[in-house]
Amino acid sequence: MPNPIANPDQLAAEADVRAMRADPRGNPIRAQIAKYFEIGYGSRLPDEMRPMLGDLADEFLTNWFFKGAASDSQHPRLVRNFMPAHEWHGTSVPGARTGGDNPDNCYRLAGIAHGTRYRLSGRTNGKRAANISFTLTNNFGTSQTVALLEDHDLVWEDDGSFVIEIDERPGDGRRNHLQTQEGNRFLFVRDSMMDWEAESPLDLTIERIGPAQAPPITLDEMFARATRHALRDVFQYFWFQNMLSSIAVNSILPALPLASTGVGMATQGTSSGHFRIGPDEAVILTWDPAGARYAAVELTDWLYRSLDYQRIQSSLTAAQASVDSDGYIRTVIARRDPGVWNWLDTSGYENVLMILRWQAMQPEGRAIFASATQTTIDALRGQLPAGTRWVNAGERAAQLARRVAAYQRRITSA
Incomplete structure (x- = not known):
């Protein structure tokens, strides 16, 4: 079309x-x-x-x-x-x-x-x-x-x-x-x-x-x-x-409906974070889509610009992510590939900012929630749930190829 x-x-x-x-x-x-x-x-x-x-x-x-x-x-x-x-x-x-x-x-x-x-x-x-x-x-x-x-x-x-x-x-x-x-x-x-x-x-x-x-x-x-x-x-x-870089390093703000702040869309909620990640370190970001019609997470560089999401997986929506059996999404922020489907790629940067967004939240949905845990890439298998979706190099390449092709829809004429 x-x-x-x-x-x-x-x-x-x-x-x-x-x-x-x-x-x-x-x-x-x-x-x-x-x-x-x-x-x-x-x-x-x-x-x-x-x-x-x-x-x-x-x-x-x-x-x-x-x-x-x-x-x-x-x-x-x-x-x-x-x-x-x-x-x-x-x-x-x-x-x-x-x-x-x-x-x-x-x-x-x-x-x-x-x-x-x-x-x-x-x-x-x-x-x-x-x-x-x-x-x-x-x-x-x-x-x-x-x-x-x-x-x-x-x-x-x-x-x-x-x-x-x-x-x-x-x-x-x-x-x-x-x-x-x-x-x-x-x-x-x-x-x-x-x-x-x-x-x-x-x-x-x-x-x-x-x-x-x-x-x-x-x-x-x-x-x-x-x-x-x-x-x-x-x-x-x-x-x-x-507002983001002043958050304590390696921490996030509680998920908060903006209606309670008096600004922004009353149906939107957010959580933000600030991370400094070493070459072998990782952060497990756990969040609940909470039944929102739109829910997603992204990383930005420290200057608050989106990373090159058209070529790397620096963001994930609830539809793109693997959801665990308890209904939560666990994403891993790391500078190198941790072998997890829900990897958020920092594009090699040590310092990144994070934004979680929930839009069109439903009255019957669960309360929005997010938490972050510092760890190392080597320790992930012992800390993530048993049902975590892991990927090998070929599966990662296929995942990224689908992402790039999906983005290309935005910049084609048909």
């Missing part, structure tokens, strides 16, 4: 991003972003991460170039962001990973303005993602959520389609509706996929209702918006990273 991301708006936005990246005015801004992070981390920055500051700044700024390309609220277009670098349609798409980006998500953005009406039309494209959220955000950093809809809240037509109205009016009983507020910047869509081999992002289109209040923004304005907001938001993203 056609890839819903392979559309003229996306390809045009990617061309705009390539043009902005080639603009020499971006070079001192990249350098400034790298310097901000370097000064902020100071002596806490692991030696293995210091050479990566330039890459961090480059992907960070590229992420904001994508946001600039998506920011025209009077001529909206949906633009995929937060991807690792890849090739498709004969062109190179630069990496834009930052802020604990989720390997399982298809992230899309479209410019939204208070006082303008929009119609978002969607349709399933094969098997739909385990959880889909539509949020209105008030900043380029996409962290200030002011309105939220999830797929299970929508009224769907029998043919798998729906329409969401976006405007400043109260809902007045309209379930497929998002109400804008002053300062709205983006519609932010996340398709969270548990099964990479079968689930696909929605086929989405967005249109403004009524006359445009301004002509289309120019490439120069996209660049100006992107760079202005990137320099502002770097401090917030530094703060996000510090």
